[in-house]
Amino acid sequence: MTRTDTQTAILDAAQELIQTRGANGISYQHISDMVRIRKASIHYHFPTKEKLVEAVLRRYRVQFLGVVDAIVASGVSAPAKLRRYADLFAATLREGAGLKVCLCGMLGAELATLGRPAVAQVQRFYRENAERLARILRQGRASGTLHFVGDPRTAGMVVFSALEGAMLVSRADGGIRDFRRLRDQTLKLFGA
Amino acid sequence: MTRTDTQTAILDAAQELIQTRGANGISYQHISDMVRIRKASIHYHFPTKEKLVEAVLRRYRVQFLGVVDAIVASGVSAPAKLRRYADLFAATLREGAGLKVCLCGMLGAELATLGRPAVAQVQRFYRENAERLARILRQGRASGTLHFVGDPRTAGMVVFSALEGAMLVSRADGGIRDFRRLRDQTLKLFGA
């Protein structure tokens, strides 16, 4: 499990490239151009491209959900949690050089070309995020700080998929400015 | 502008493939497998892959916006228009064999790998859809049938990007069933 600096650097480059161009839009050469390593040497750390994508996915999911869980466990109000959660997406979008979408938003689009393990990782990311959001929404409604109708689980999926869609659309057109507008308006719909 | 049967068949196959696998996940061979034509012959109708993607995009945008404009111009209430609009996305998702996402949702993800003309087409699709939605929302608020706070233009973008995100996420996990739940809950947020 202990990861070397080289492995981390490869994962960093691969993740950034996938979030920008998609898994089908990159090659080992692209990674080699970013990391000080020859493309053949990448296979020593990650034998196939499929394994590399899986490794990127696993790290991303664990890291992202860790931050989400910290937000859920924090003592702030439900609207504040919702706001912090949405800011994770804003931070992702601005991260690095160009605009990046969520790794799992990108791989969700490319789902039909991924292997079974990668597909399972993407599905798990979606479910776990929606579940955390459902908890926040349930808490907010119980304490009277959030207002919405219907099942909190569905509402959690709505918030999650709306943010994924907002990243995708705002990257193409208005960038982070538009994303913030979409985020604010979306949160308002839940009374936050 | 008159299109032959062969050109239409190629565009149909290319569109279906792109909506499922993405532009970077398909090849002329994939199209050749679906249409009764050799892969080299496709170049006669669409000289490069980039031109083919552009042609698919243009046809999709014109066709989709045509239906949207018919909904906008129809005499039904704003909530009914919103509902019919959302049903276009549900229909797209179920269309054909496997689950398909919106062509421009898919190409939005792959935006960084597309040529300038294709990028412009995707942006235009986003803008035009958000603009039509803004009109519906404005009408609904004025007539007291829809309820939301803030700028109708931003709200239009919210509805559009939420539906794009809902397609993406529900394709990965619960399919059309989940999409309908997301659609219903989203419309409720606007009082529809």
Add this chain to the structure above:
DNA sequence: GTCTATAGCGCGATAGAC
């Protein structure tokens, strides 16, 4: 663990017969 070299394949695109 990283390198050079290369196998082996699929890709987009072109040439030229029909």
Add this chain to the structure above:
DNA sequence: GTCTATCGCGCTATAGAC
């Protein structure tokens, strides 16, 4: 308009030296 044949390239992946 469609075909066969092929070019040239980039891709993932492997072999073997260091």
